[in-house]
Amino acid sequence: MRHFLLATAAFACATPALAETPEQVAEAALEAAPVWDGHNDVPEQLRDRYRNMLADFDFTDTAKAPSNGWSEGGMHTDIPRLRKGHVGAQFWSVYVSANLPDADATVAVLEQIDVMKRVIARYPEDLAFATNSDQVAAAMKSGKIASLLGMEGGYAISDSLAVLRQFYALGARYMTLTHSMKMSWADSATDTPEHDGLTPFGEQVVREMNRLGMLVDLSHVSEATMMDALDVAKAPVIFSHSGARAINGHARNVPDSVLARLPKNGGVVMVVALPGYLSEAQRQWYANREGEKARLESLWRGQPDAVDAALAEWDAAHTMPTASASDMADHIDHIRKVAGVDHIGLGGDYDGMDSGPVGMEDVTGYPALFVELARRGYSKADLQKIASGNVMRVLRAAETYAASVRDMPPIETPLPEE
Template sequence: MWIAFFLLSVCALCSADRYRQRAEELMKQTPLIDGHNDLPWQLLLSFHNQLSKVDLNQLNETHTNIPKLRKGLVGGQFWAAYTPCNTQYKDTVRQTLEQIDVIKRMCVKYPETFQCVVSSKEIREAFKIGKLASLIGIEGGHSIDSSMATLRLFFELGVRYMTLSHSCNTPWVDNWLVDTGEDPAGSNGLSDYGKKIIGEMNRLGMIIDLAHTSVKTMNDVLKISKAPVIFSHSSAYAMCKHRRNVPDDILRKVSEKNGIVMVNFFNDYVTCKPTANLLDVADHFDHIKNVAGYKAVGFGGDYDGVHRVPEGLDNVSYYPDLVAELLRRNWTDEEVTAALGENFLRVFQQIEEVAKNSTSPAEDEPIPYDQVRNQCRTGYGYGDQNNNGNPLVLMPAVITAASLTYHLLV
């Protein structure tokens, strides 16, 4: 009896080692591209973005550091340039710029590890030479302050996705809390201006991220976008009925649009409870594959953006264990490789192709002033220079010495 038990234990260990070994082999061939990591936010909170005061090789208080990324065989990472909703109508653009800046400086300070990239081709090139392809995603449409020009300039700075909302409405899009009743609907999904933003993102080649949006917003975007979309860090609603997750009907539409859902590891979205484990996360991968197909799934851990992660996925170094579990569940090499990174790379390439073939001019119509008017916003361009929003009345050209002096001074 004891001999039989021993032999069974040895076989189990050998099997586990086989899956883990195969997982590592696949991850060395195809980059695991994670859709969302909030390490930059932790750098702001703990060090005010002063990289001179922290060593990412030694930092242990976070889910993410360089040794953990190496051990986890992470090949590509979207770093979140996140700024909270309470910056909206205040200093959100500055705050977002500072988060973009710290991500770029990570690449400069640790060039042996990080390579900042802006295209699907550059992701592959970075992975090929052993660098972690580092991309920038803006988490929340409030970051652009309802400005097309700001959206375009963020793209010029290297931003490659924008999550349309966080946990607040903007003047042009509704967030997920609308579906819980905690926020009133402001735009009934996308406003007319929100639809123009989707068109501009398609024209630029910026990835549309539907994580954090209301279901009506999801449907509006899936209907009008000319390019595939992503959920950078969301899970399956059928497995955990949390409004941050993706319902089955939306999963099918994402698949029809050739997009992907990158599974979030936050316990509350995995099990709808404070506790979860690696097997629970794998269940979400299985469900999305069964409903939308294996080409519609990816990884979006949300590390360093959440305070509870599943047992067995304690930090970014544990990714190979999850990949091994998918193999144990009879996922084929092709399916695993797709989920690791090929699905995202396909989506990114299609978005780039839509932009390349676009003949539309840059969208320059401003959002209506009454939708953004507040005490923290001036109204230049909308009305008179006193910013009261009234139409500018052109007076006869009477130039006096006093008026000439005033205009020269200002």
């Protein structure tokens, strides 16, 4: 019996412990480091669906929210689904249309800051307003969802660094330099370039954001603007919701020339979940459909019903390709290959699109992505960095730089002559 027991013990010592499954690795990573999402458009939904009136808004169940005019379904985000998706910190995007005149955009963004602050205050058991990294860490530790504000589109500052400073004072902690259209001081990724990147004033905007400790967001900007911002920046930049252009060629995605500069800058690409930016096949489908629509409009001038009928036939014969968590993981793989795992985050763009990828249609989908990454060999430590560790490092670095120049006076620019 003694020999049997010794042999059994020796066998047990020689047998490796059972490997953790991808599901277990993903769950452990998300428990240790919940997702810090870079971009969510709930404020836009409040504006479109509720006109910023919160009496009928229930953030514990938004699945049956009223129509917003461009999407038939309910919202992608509410508190129970954020919990299910392991979201522990969220940049809420206080976006307004780039078509608004500058002064109107300024007022509208102020309204969006106000309404999101009211939502956060309304759910104190679940949400905690945060303006710095320590507050984010404290909120996560207490089990609340840290709630930060991010501005999407520099047109809202009305070409004024004074207005920029006041937005920062109200709690905005990043600003996307452009949106879909170029501005007087910066080129957009999706508009005809005019400045070859940033103008001298645009460079001053980046410098002043660094001085304040406000993150410079380069999603939506042109490649030249990305390069100029990296030339000027003294603190890490972010891409709050972008993919890798080598995987999907959309102009909104980040080219390798920029990814290669991220290690020196320290910034992060927060990978988007928008299917059209993930799946190259879907991007090609959209381009082909636009081409077919243009052809039909040329053939059937002044006959919109004929165009619509023929386009419906084309749609029936050409199924739109879908995107999945695997497509999103492909972007993460590529960014890791070029820039490294320290420069990856997540920025879903939920409630700013019709739907997320298959299996990740709303904010509950992040665990599926992490399981996919774990299947690909990402370690728990890697996944914790991607979930929130990298973004925390970036915000702390921006705060550290701002503290180092606290004696620097605000950048002044003259008012235009009246």
